[in-house]
Amino acid sequence: MDWYNVIFELIDMRSFSNLWYWIVLAVLWSTASHWVLGVPFDMISRAKRQGGAAQDDLETMVRINTGRMLCIVRTTGSWLVAFWAFMLTMLVLLGFAYDIEFAQAVLFLYVPFSVLMLLSLRTSLMIEAGEGQGEALHRCLHRHRLSTQILGMISIFVTSLFGMYQNMQIGVLG
Numbered sequence: 402m403d404w405y406n407v408i409f410e411l412i413d414m415r416s417f418s419n420l421w422y423w424i425v426l427a428v429l430w431s432t433a434s435h436w437v438l439g440v441p442f443d444m445i446s447r448a449k450r451q452g453g454a455a456q457d458d459l460e461t462m463v464r465i466n467t468g469r470m471l472c473i474v475r476t477t478g479s480w481l482v483a484f485w486a487f488m489l490t491m492l493v494l495l496g497f498a499y500d501i502e503f504a505q506a507v508l509f510l511y512v513p514f515s516v517l518m519l520l521s522l523r524t525s526l527m528i529e530a531g532e533g534q535g536e537a538l539h540r541c542l543h544r545h546r547l548s549t550q551i552l553g554m555i556s557i558f559v560t561s562l563f564g565m566y567q568n569m570q571i572g573v574l575g
Contacts, residue, residue, distance in 0.1 A: 415571065416502055416505070417502065417563070417565075418568050419573070426510065426560060427511075431559060433549055434550045437546045438466050438470075438524060439468060440462050445542050445546075450512050463533060464528075467524075467528045471525050489512070492508040493508065505563070505567070513553070517552060524544075
């Protein structure tokens with residue numbers, strides 16, 4: 402029994418034709434647009450509607466999450482960038498130099514989420530600089546959610562175009 406063949410028969414490595422890849426893509430972007438800087442969107446809406454204790458809870462949660470993110474970036478920033486660059490280089494080489502479709506699929510998840518992390522970092526810095534309370538906080542979080550949703554739509558569109566291209570190439574060549 403060849404374990405290599407058994408495993409690759411069970412796990413379809415042609416990612417763009419696999420339903421699970423598209424489910425993961427949809428769930429990742431749905432989750433990313435619901436959790437704005439680690440705060441659920443319903444909490445943001447409730448704080449805007451009700452104010453008071455709900456607003457205090459929102460400001461506290463945003464302060465904790467942004468402080469945590471900025472602390473991680475400030476202490477391990479250069480290592481994170483080095484690891485990010487290594488992963489990006491590895492995925493690009495495996496995906497396009499060696500034509501491994503699984504690496505291409507992961508790359509189409511990795512790059513947009515890298516952009517999302519940069520947007521989150523920028524928003525955290527803006528909140529730390531003084532937009533961490535009241536109406537300014539709501540505007541900042543809504544802007545971040547809107548940019549996340551736009552990035553998600555663009556990412557899903559580009560991924561689906563590339564996935565359709567890959568599937569048509571396999572169909573023609575296969």
